Amino acid sequence: MFDTSASPGDAALLPESIPSAEPSPCLQDLESLLRNLPVQRRRVQRKQVLFRTGQPCHSLFLIHAGFFKTCILSEDGREKITGFHLRGDLLGIDSFDMPSYACDAIALDTCEIWELPLAELRRTPELLPHVTAMLANEIRRDWRWMLALGTLSAEQRVAAFLLDLATRFASLGFSARHLLLRMTRAELGNFLALQLETVTRALSRLASAGLINVDGREIRIENPTALRALLAGD
Amino acid sequence: MFDTSASPGDAALLPESIPSAEPSPCLQDLESLLRNLPVQRRRVQRKQVLFRTGQPCHSLFLIHAGFFKTCILSEDGREKITGFHLRGDLLGIDSFDMPSYACDAIALDTCEIWELPLAELRRTPELLPHVTAMLANEIRRDWRWMLALGTLSAEQRVAAFLLDLATRFASLGFSARHLLLRMTRAELGNFLALQLETVTRALSRLASAGLINVDGREIRIENPTALRALLAGD
DNA sequence: CGGCTATTTGATCGATTTCAAGAACAGTGG
DNA sequence: CCACTGTTCTTGAAATCGATCAAATAGCCG
DSSP: OOOOOOOGGGGGGGTTTTTTTOOOTTTHHHHHHHTTTOOEEEEETTTTTEEEEBOOOOOEEEEESSSSEEEOOOTSOEEEEEEEOOOOEETTTTGSSSBOSSSSSSSSSSSEEEEEEHHHTTTOGHHHHHHHHHHHHHHHHEEEHHHHHHOHHHHHHHHHHHHHHHHHHHHTTTTTEEEEEOOOOOHHHHHHTSSSHHHHHHHHHHHHHTTTEEEEEEEEOHHHHHHHHHOOOO | OOOOSGGGGGGGTTTTTTTOOOOOOTTHHHHHHHHHTOOEEEOTTTTTEOOOOOOOOOOEEEEEEEEEEEEEEESOEEEEEEEEEEEEEEEEEEGSSBBBBBEEEEEOOEEEEEEEEHHHHHHHHHGGGHHHEEEEEEEHHHHHHHHHHHOOOHHHHHHHHHHHHHHHHTTTTSSSEEOOOSHHHHHHHHHHHOHHHHHHHHHHHHHHHTSSEEETEEEOOOOOOHHHHHHHHO
16 A cells, blocks of 8 residues: 655655745644634545636635645636645635636545635634735745746656655655655646656656656655756756 | 837737736725835836845835846756736735745836835735735736746747737836837746747747837837737637 | 947757557446 | 446657757947
8 A cells, every 4th residue: 555654764855945845834823723713624526626717706725635736727728737736725815816716626636625715714814814825835836836847857847746746745744755646647747838748758767767666646756865966957 | 219108009909818917906006005105215227136035025015117027046046037027016025924035026127116114014904905916916927827838839928928018018008019128038038938049039930920020129019919819829 | 449248040959749559547337 | 247438658759849059240338
């Protein structure tokens, strides 16, 4: 089976910062704050749509467990996955100032989410700083990825993605060496601005270089140091 | 000289929405709110640094006139321009929740900026919604550009950039047909994830197709409809 | 004017895309 | 349980778009 516990060797992964996961500054705070509020807890099945662009928005959603993707669509049908989201991420903040959602949020896994009605939020002003912090954080994360996509090769982008995910896993207490990807190669490619074949090839090359081990969606990071070196340019 | 007044034909440009400029929802409001506060007005010369990554941040800056770029830098020296900013844009919000700035802000022009101390902001809670709105707006803008950079050809990206700038100009009351670029081809390329030569070539091709007219940094949009058609894929 | 930076254009090269085909896998219903 | 269908993944070969290298021109400022 899959080892989900953090192990000592994981520490070596953590100094990673390009692009940094910048663990949400207030997950614990936010969760404990929400515990005292009448949030509705809901289970969402794989492939289920939590909300879609244009739907009227009354709530934010805190991911308590599971794996989400958010994506936007252009009028002419081009799609872009704007992020993959784990426990502690807040979905819907990007449309905080708008009457309707600005992206689609789709579960890649069986998820548990906590629904936080905006009305509730307005009644709880001590939550606001958390929201602005998460907004600002999202901007910085997006910038880091724009930097990565604009300046890194295909192989480096894939490496950056794996290291980022590993760091986020680690900060949630999971293993940073064993990753179970919940998205398809096509989705990964979409996020990294690559074709799915290119993602596959990059993974294969990283694997044959001994940096990782690939078994379908199960990835094991064999040599985090070398992976990070590759990112910095050999 | 340069025609800076909006003309009737500009209306044709406005329906553009990929990537949309989404005019900041509250420029007028924000400016008039700030008029009553003790904001410090300052002039910034071309190439001058307004703030740099890591500097302690005590203020946000509202651009009242001029043209800015913001950029981030990775440890290994890769640089990325995260945006070009005009009147009405608020610089520094992305580090709202942090003790220091998260990017560099550099004037591309002689600018006038209004400095808004964070202490002042905390004393004026009615400003907060404006800030969150601008944060959320920035996220959506970034996503649109991620979509564009991930799915459009070089020529299309340049077209998208010109149309975006035109729309923003128009919403400020300037001409949407005559653009005076304040950035170099290299900076434009950096933002669009292209080499400067590729930007030049794209501009040349758009020009020889009669869609625009290029004279150094002075661009005239001759055929907005065709430009937008090109964006949607011929 | 001279020295600098910015822009343009050409020629070549290469990384990634595209096209194609087969293998592995998951889910479904008999 | 297995055959069947569709999706996902992998790998190869060819094509292409943009990057890189190079050099000439234009523009700017002291």
